[in-house]
Amino acid sequence: MSISPFLRNPVTDITGGLVSHQMLGSCQKQEIRYMDCLEAYGLDRGRVKCSELFEDFHECQTKTKQFKRFVAMRKERDRQIAEGKLKGDEKYLSPRIDSF
């Protein structure tokens, strides 16, 4: 995981912050906390000390846990429909189409 170039100087700093979540993103808070922690501890110690912050940032960026939640819920619902526990109107709960 290499985040910064090998030799940092003002020339590399010009385009350093071009691609990040800081302008528009929903992950702005998580990213800045992680980057501040990395800046304080450096990359090697930061791997160990900032791992919780990194996990939150990674989750915000990739949304893996939220997706896994969806997969588990869907599987359970399909299983319950197949075994007959949910039937008729109880099978699904659909949101209104213009609400999301």
Place this chain on the structure above:
Amino acid sequence: MSEACQIARKQDLPPPGGYKPIPFQRLPAKQYFSGYTMFAMYIGITAVSAYLYNINAKRIAKNEIEMRSAKMAIYPMLLAERDREYLKQLRRNRDAEAELMRDVPGWEVGTYYGERVYKLVPPDTLIEPIFHEYYAHSSPTEWFRRAYHKLRC
């Protein structure tokens, strides 16, 4: 031989009175309007039609302003209605999740088998769901209706 000359033969002679004179001068095309006339006609027709167009354009501009103002006026209310419906649906989703995963071992509502989605925030923070989570309990038909909404309109 003199007898042969007295037989009347057909000869290719000029018409009686001689040929008419051959016209060799140039015949220029007939000019209906002169150049200045054409400019004047163009300016005149443009002026009259601009006047007629402007009468209608003012009315249309007024209508457009009215429509735009109306849309701007109701936009916050529509947005608020959508947000309210969104929050209500979040609550319904949470209840459905609690009902569905009641007998699944290790599952807590709002987490992934007990593991919270974001660990460093207070437990009762609202975590906005992704599309899949929001539509986790919906029928496939409704899912596709929303997912491909732009293709169908």
